[in-house]
Amino acid sequence: MYTQALNATDSQIQPVEDMSQAAAFQARIDAEERIEANDWMPETYRRTLARQISQHAHSEIVGMLPEGNWITRAPSLRRKAALLAKVQDECGHGLYLYAAAETLGISREQFFGQLLSGNAKYSSIFNYPATTWADIGAIGWLVDGAAIMNQIPLCRCSYGPYARAMIRVCKEESFHQRQGFEIMVTLSRGTGEQKAMAQDALNRWWWPCLMMFGPPDTVSEHSDASMAWKIKRFSNDELRQKFVDATVPQAQHLGLMLPDPDLRFDEASGHWLYGEIDWNEFKQVLAGNGPCNRDRLAARRKAHAEGAWVRDAAAAHALKQMRAAV
């Protein structure tokens, strides 16, 4: 019921990818045309996008968990409503993205299977725990902020269904970012304990947020082809730099310290230069050794397993209805 069946199956499209088709495809990309679900595309383009969009979808869904951890404890009814709505938005983002990924001929169940088996990746950031209320501020401000940096260029991605999903998603992400920042403003102007809570959250989330942009350009595997296909428009390091440049003044406005003794403004380039990122930590988190990797997957597996009888019942009822209608 989840597959949109727009595409021919793999066996039908597999055969000859001749040079002229590939060249014509690249010419369309170069002319900034949008590629649509039923257009011819190279297999590697299809696979790259299916992987990227589904990872993105998984991130939205797994990303519900750290913030979801605070819905029942939000400190005011206004904050509670805003947080519940925010986490619900992330679920909606997951839905649009799975739908966009399904246009490439793979079903949501298959993508879910990849996530639950531990074979698919999702953003490393969601493997860190949200332990205080200030984390809800920091996640909105920094994690949604970093997501926006990544996603705004994706609104011009060469693949139409992905680009359109991103336009919708970006509007909501910037709302989340402002909401998170507003929590940080409140805390940093609050009591000494609240300000300390905000600083502690910033200390813990800052470096993992810089890692969200992926490995440095010198070692990034997928970037070259993705750039040529206009799936990606900026390199990891370029996006990371944009994020740092945008965030430093915000931290100053909050009166909070970024936990980087090497951070300094470089007059010549006009950029904020940041210190060494601990890429070993990043590798460990990707390898499944982050503080919450096990818990996140376990929570998704539990929801899936406990929902199985519900999905079966819905399918059985729908089938009976269909038979009765015939």
Next chain:
Amino acid sequence: MTARSLIIEETPLVLYCLRRADDALILGHRLSEWCGHGPTLEEDMALSNMGLDLLGQARSLYSYAADVEGRGATEDGYAYLREERQYRNLLLAEQPNGDFAQTIARQFFYAAFADLFWRAMTSSADDTLAAIACKSEKEMAYHLRHSAEWVIRLGDGTGESHARMQAAVAAMWSFTGEMFAMDDAERELIEQGKAIDLGPLRDGWRATVSDVLRTATLDMPASSWMQQGGRAGRHGEYLGHILAELQHLQRSYPGAAW
């Protein structure tokens, strides 16, 4: 440092608002516990949506109670600084989510009532309550439709879902009678035309419930014993745990603004 508690002047109108606000807050809180853990992504969103509706109803009703009480109380004061014994919600609202069938049974029984309740309240002589009723009535009509569809899907679906749905209906049944209870404070408001007599809603509620259960191939429970106490602040063991979570930050950092 002592945690603050709220002394409330529970005039009939304040009490009336708090009772309905507490129903909405506690049931909404329960629904929000599903967020991120639903059986499908679509249902995850729907449960959050209904939780948000209820939270919005609670906030409007608390704000109005604060206006009526006129002693500087706020929506957050009522929600975060009242003790368990001061909460006035139906026992039904605080029942745990259980499996999805139990959540649906709880939602269905409540929505089948609240849909009728708020529709009747749209003609309240109290303008604020009538306005809250106009918005709530539309929301509860959707909750009723959504939950009734699930009762039918689960009742009719598979052997397992049928058994779970039947068990959930039985488990929630004894908490449904309290929805129709009225005391002297409410009768006073009924006489003023501000509140409505709940007695006449009972037949409509029973008709909806028996219709849906029949379509779902489920049995209507025969038991007529009904639990009561929530309206007077006598709760089961669940509410204390809900409040421990809900009030955690406000209790831990008295006086802080968030």
